Amino acid sequence: MTEKRIALVTGAARGIGKAIAAQLASEACFVVAADSDAGAGAALLSEFGRDSLSFEKTDVSDEAQVEALFSRIDQNFGKIDVLVNNAGIIRDNLIWNMPTEDFDHVLNLNLRGVWLICRAAAERMKRQNNGRIVNIASRAWLGNRGQTNYSASKAGVIGLTRALALELGRYNVSVNAVAPGLIDTPMTRQLAPEVLEKLIEAQPTRTMGTPDDVAHAVAFLASPETRFITGQTVYVDGGKSIGAGW
Numbered sequence: 001m002t003e004k005r006i007a008l009v010t011g012a013a014r015g016i017g018k019a020i021a022a023q024l025a026s027e028a029c030f031v032v033a034a035d036s037d038a039g040a041g042a043a044l045l046s047e048f049g050r051d052s053l054s055f056e057k058t059d060v061s062d063e064a065q066v067e068a069l070f071s072r073i074d075q076n077f078g079k080i081d082v083l084v085n086n087a088g089i090i091r092d093n094l095i096w097n098m099p100t101e102d103f104d105h106v107l108n109l110n111l112r113g114v115w116l117i118c119r120a121a122a123e124r125m126k127r128q129n130n131g132r133i134v135n136i137a138s139r140a141w142l143g144n145r146g147q148t149n150y151s152a153s154k155a156g157v158i159g160l161t162r163a164l165a166l167e168l169g170r171y172n173v174s175v176n177a178v179a180p181g182l183i184d185t186p187m188t189r190q191l192a193p194e195v196l197e198k199l200i201e202a203q204p205t206r207t208m209g210t211p212d213d214v215a216h217a218v219a220f221l222a223s224p225e226t227r228f229i230t231g232q233t234v235y236v237d238g239g240k241s242i243g244a245g246w
């Protein structure tokens with residue numbers, strides 16, 4: 001097992017995170033899947049097999065749980081080669097209808113949680129003189145109506161990514177962000193069908209992306225060959241970030 005790269009993927013129980021876990025497992029990584037959904041662990045283990053994946057029930061916004069997660073990684077593997085910060089949530093509303101708790105909740109998980117995990121991983125990767133960090137941001141960092149909390153959190157993730165790339169560059173650790181656009185996952189299916197239809201119409205591709213589309217970009221940035229790419233944001237959005245117009 002030790003010859004495999006050890007990859008921590010947060011929010012790996014479903015959606016984009018699960019596709020990332022599968023892609024990395026297919027590329028000779030052993031995946032540590034961290035998710036707050038304890039119920040998903042058994043299904044993941046039977047699907048992936050214990051030689052490819054372990055499940056860690058973790059709320060990534062909780063500092064003590066993050067510390068405990070990394071202690072277990074230290075004990076079980078003695079290294080961490082790849083970190084993918086994927087866990088994230090939405091609590092959409094126009095600002096005048098948005099309770100403060102929905103701002104706090106989204107920032108707490110999507111930004112503070114990413115920072116907590118990056119801090120724990122950075123210390124170890126610096127010591128190893130090796131590592132790949134990929135943070136899942138969103139095209140929504142550019143701004144979406146109804147997402148003042150979410151857009152702010154993802155803009156924060158991109159700023160964090162750039163700053164950390166500067167801090168870790170000299171230690172052979174790259175830090176990049178992937179910014180997905182509209183991807184077909186349980187999160188997107190929370191949207192009202194008429195809203196989803198409009199969003200698909202506004203896509204240059206007229207389609208949603210798939211979790212696998214995102215997973216391939218993440219696996220590329222997580223690979224040993226991409227050591228000279230750092231601090232970047234790669235859009236996986238069917239061209240939506242290009243801008244307005246036909």
Ligand SMILES: NC(=O)c1ccc[n+]([C@@H]2O[C@H](COP(=O)([O-])OP(=O)(O)OC[C@H]3O[C@@H](n4cnc5c(N)ncnc54)[C@H](O)[C@@H]3O)[C@@H](O)[C@H]2O)c1
Pocket residue numbers: 010011012013014015016017034035036037058059060061086087088089109136137138139140179180181182183184185186187188
């Ligand atoms: N789906 C999209 O269109 C889209 C677009 C852009 C960015 N993203 C981003 O991609 C990432 C994954 O999105 P998705 O659509 O697969 O979401 P999803 O809701 O389908 O899955 C999110 C996973 O994160 C887990 N999770 C939630 N809170 C957690 C916590 N506190 N600690 C640990 N795990 C937690 C959930 O249990 C779930 O397994 C998110 O960061 C999201 O913001 C998604």
